[in-house]
Amino acid sequence: MGVHLHSYRAAARSAALLLCAAGALALSGCAGARMTPAEEERAATDTLCEDLGGLRMDAGKLADLGLTTTRLDDVRDLRDDVAYALDTVTHSAQRVGKAKADAVTEAYDGLARAIDALPRDTTGAQAAERIRPQLEALDQAIAASQASVKC
Template sequence: MGDVNAYTVMARAAAAALLAAGLFVLSGCSGDGPTPAQEASAATDTLCEDLGALRMDAGRLADLGRTSAGLDDVRDLREDVAHALDTVTRSAHKVPKARADGVTDAYDGLARAVDALPRDTNGDQAAQRLRPQLEALDHAIAASQASVKC
């Protein structure tokens, strides 16, 4: 009978140990969110995606010379770039080393150049006139991507 009691005590102790281990594991998962390193990595990944989208929208604006777009099309594409820039700006707030100010400054130069285009400008003429500003924006995006190692 002594063996049965010893076995029961050991079984209960093992069960208690398993229960305690389970509670310990669950408590580590329940309320804890991502670590600061995980949050920083996710913020950088989001910024990199947003910079890539901005670069694609700016590229569509640069490709206007291949289409017969008019000034309204140029301004519509500029708005797409502006929207992508807003997304980048929000993402960059979470990534201190993003160098997004240069991207914003380059976009401002592009926006002023689009506003200065004559009303009868076609896509090819717009692409030629905007080339320096588009190149500056592309370089600023590349610098921001390099600063966060996209």
């Protein structure tokens, strides 16, 4: 039994040494695999493009209001989803200078004001019709931002 315990401890020490060595190699490998400025810019642009696509999808849900909802609270919940997606876009656009994210933010602000102005008894279909111009402006702003960074 003492030999078995000794073998276990030796194996554990060997495994620990192997793990430490692998960790050291991994860390030294990470330092050598640093991204170039061009790669960092491309990665930032890719992230922004993904975020703009997500924003466009969330805004699309507002365009489909008459099909998916009948309550104004649902419309406002969807607006909040779009606001969250816009925050994500704004954050990722900070790393990409030519993103034209300000126009996207302005278009969202117009949409949010239009939703806030809807009467309490507005149905989903009525809301979709009333906010269509603001949704179109937001979609155009997103498309312009996507084009500016060549998504």
